[in-house]
């Protein structure tokens with residue numbers, strides 16, 4: 001797969017459909033695969049933290065979640081055509097898993113969220129095999145118990161929704177302990193599946209203005225969003241120094 005190196009993070013040049021197809025291929029391989037969907041904020045975090053950049057680059061699939069990452073790829077002359085947000089990829093994967101032998105575990109969100117997400121998902125995908133759920137609030141000493149619970153469920157697909165960078169770190173830390181085929185870090189997606197958070201209307205997502213919609217709805221995100229102009233400036237100033245394959 002073609003990749004674009006954005007400030008040291010090697011992002012796969014895939015759209016939503018290609019990402020979902022790749023994930024279904026991973027599901028047929030008897031080994032662990034991590035799927036992360038970095039946005040500009042996460043790439044900036046990796047730019048400042050080499051260990052975190054390595055962690056991201058260890059993933060078997062890294063997709064561009066956010067218009068900032070898509071623009072960065074254009075600045076670097078290796079254009080990704082559209083954003084491939086975790087939520088959208090997850091939806092396609094769910095549609096493909098519906099009626100299959102594959103088993104899903106939902107991990108993350110406040111207590112009750114995964115259960116609500118399961119109920120809603122089963123309305124939409126009635127033949128989805130959801131074999132376990134666990135909220136995303138735990139003490140470090142509970143981590144191995146959570147891994148055991150996931151392994152015991154027989155799941156091959158794991159959605160990890162702890163927010164970034166927590167979910168990426170959790171997945172990477174437990175790579176060898178997890179007996180599953182694919183772990184996807186998909187942020188607040190369970191809240192959306194549960195109906196607790198509304199996703200931006202299509203218009204905002206398609207025009208690259210989802211950040212603006214979220215800012216209006218959740219103004220406390222302004223601090224995090226101020227990373228976006230810094231990201232753009234950094235890509236313009238330093239992006240070309242990173243070797244493209």
Ligand code: UDP
Pocket residue numbers: 108109110135136137138161162163164166186187188189190191
């Ligand atoms: N969350 C969690 N455990 C934590 C911190 C956060 O399960 O220790 C959940 C939180 O309830 C929410 C999600 O992680 O469902 C983070 O959502 P957000 O939209 O902030 O994530 P983003 O995708 O923007 O990083």
